[in-house]
Amino acid sequence: MIGVVGLSHKSAPVHIREKFALNKEEYTDLSQTILKNKNIGELVIISTCNRTELYFAAEECCSPGAFHILFHYLKKHIDEEDGIESHFYQYEGKSAASHLFRVVSGLESMVLGEYQIVAQIKEAVSHAEEIGSAGKLLTRLFHKALETGKQVRTKTAMSTGAFSVSYAAVEKCNSIFDQLPDKKILLIGAGETGELVIKNLYKKGCQNILVSNRTIAKAEELAKRYGGQVQDFKAIKEGIQGADIVVSSIACKKPLITPQILSEENTQKQTVFIDLGVPRNIDPKITDQDSVCLYNVDDLEEVVAQNMEKKKSYIATAEKIISKKLNEFLDWLSIQNLSPAIQNIIWGVNEINASELAVFKKFHNEEEYQNMEKYGKHMAEKLVKSMIRNLKNISDNGRKTEYIKVINDLFSQTHE
Template sequence: MIGVTGISHQSAPVNVREKFSLDQRECAKLSEAILQNPKIDELLILSTCNRTEIYFKTNGSCSSGASNAIFSQLREHVGAPEESKLLFYHYRNEEAVRHLFRVISGLDSIVLGEYQIISQIKEACRLARENKFTGKFLNRLFNKALETGKAVRTNTGLGKEAFSVSYAAVEKCSAHFPNLQDKNILLIGAGETGELVIKNLQKKGCKNINIANRTIERSQELAKRYEAEVVPFQELKNKLGKAEIIVSSILCKEPLIDANILKQHIHTDQKVLIIDLGIPRNIHPDVAEIPAVSLLNVDDLKEAISENIQKKQEYISAAESIIAEKVTEFSDWLNVQNLVPAIQSIVSGVHRINADEIALFKNFHSEEEIIKIEQYGRHICEKMIRAMVKNLKTISRDGDLQQYSKIIHQLFKPGYGQESY
């Protein structure tokens, strides 16, 4: 059974889901702990600013027990209260597959059709595979997911424009400051999100961009590429007084900037727009209490992207059709994999019966006749096996797979066909 348990911007606000945000080290540590459960064979954790989801494959059909165990370990790992369970969703098999395919296609994102999720999923796959947390089933699932995401963006209008949270942030800046290109901008964080912010700012004609990052080499790389200025991270606070726009997207467990820090470095009448793209949040919420400061987080960007949703509404039905087709393809493959033991029982059982019957005839027929009987027997076996496997695949789609498999094993156990009637 394949399942997913998770929390996202659809089910919880930023102040809740930031508690469940995990970096790569934590993803690896938690994955190792969860995989100690003998019922869970494979695992992959996806943690972004919009969601934390744990995909898993069990060696049984019950998903509720696995989901509950996974949530409990996640909750204990991050120190969240038990009642946060009410904000989690749980999907199994086809529903889990459809959810993942919608996520990677950008249909479940804050920004409809956003493409950053693809690189985030690729990175989650890399981490899981390198540590051997995934196997045959989840590797196949995520390969199919990447194929789906590409198909949606190639064959619908969702791939024509480069929308992302970074894009939405810059659109918010533009709405706040009509003369955006003249503003002094401080960018905190030089990762993928930060680079996308710079690209979108440059498209708006912005020239006064300063970059602060823990790793100065990365700041220098982006500064050279986009003609920006480097701010040594230790001098970050001294730059706050000159910034009119601050966009932060750095990974940190505690806020970098709070109201006390900001008050010490900005003028009382200095108007500042701060957009916090970090999860956990980089900017303390008390900053919003400063009269001249406007503070936005990722959830606040939903209003800024309503136009984006309206523009792309016509593409959603086309994307959903592609997703439905890909879900069916994967479900058919999964169904066959789950039927392998039953199919093996059919094949070995039919051939065993055939061999037993031919052995009885060998004492009464010539060698030439036996060869013909064997050829005819193999032909009959292959036709019977094909018919039974085809019908088994059909009826198992809507039935109890475990029950059908149990019946098949019982029917073709050694000794079957030798009874007298």
């Protein structure tokens, strides 16, 4: 079976999601730890600011058992025993594949149709292949999902307009300040999210932008492209002091901006902080200062809702594409699941037939043997057809792999 355990902006607030945000090293460690359990054969983890999802393939146990195993390791990862399950969703088989296809197509994103998720999923799959956690089933699943997402974006205008949380952040700033282009802006982080932020600020006519990043070369390259300047990451406090708007989107486990880093000047003028990081980059306690406004990714829902209304007309078309591609994947999956079991049934029944015919031949003449051989072949074919039909029914055409395993185990005994 294939399945997914996950949480997203729809099921958990940011203070819960940040506990399960994984960097590449944590992704690797968690994957390798989980795959030590013989019941989980493959694993791909997606970890973004709005979701953490574990897609898996399991053949050695039923779905409740597989979900129990994954929750055990997730609890161990954050060193908590109880209370996390309520924030997670879990799907298996068709529902798991459908969910992934919707995620890649942008239907499950906070900003409907956002494209950033595609690059994030490609990176997750690539890393899973590098560390050997993705096998035949999940590789096929994700490639089909990416194919689906591409077709959805080609056949609809889903990805036009407000296609990212970064865009929503800029729109939020625009709604707060009457003269956004005149404001001094500090952008912390020069990754994909940071690039989308400065790109959208540039489109709004903003030119007074400082870019700060741990790797100064990336900050210099991004600032140069959009007419900004570079702020030394080690002198981030000075950059904050002079800014009207601070947008942060770096990867960090503890807040980069705390109340202690704010200067007296920040407390005397209105300063807007937008935290696009998960885990959060900015300590919420900075809002103890009356002049400070702080927005995190969950606070951008108003802008997101406006974007959603514009794009609802595309959803029906997207869902038709997803349904077609999903059936293509499920047909492929059922063949992969059923083929070994069907071969085992055919082999097992024919072996029994051949063995019994060999005994029959010792005590009967050639004519009797030939008649019995024909009748035996007829009965074996009839039995095989009946068993394959029943196997398809009880396994939901190969989707419930635990039943297929029973058949394989049963007929493997005839090989010995």
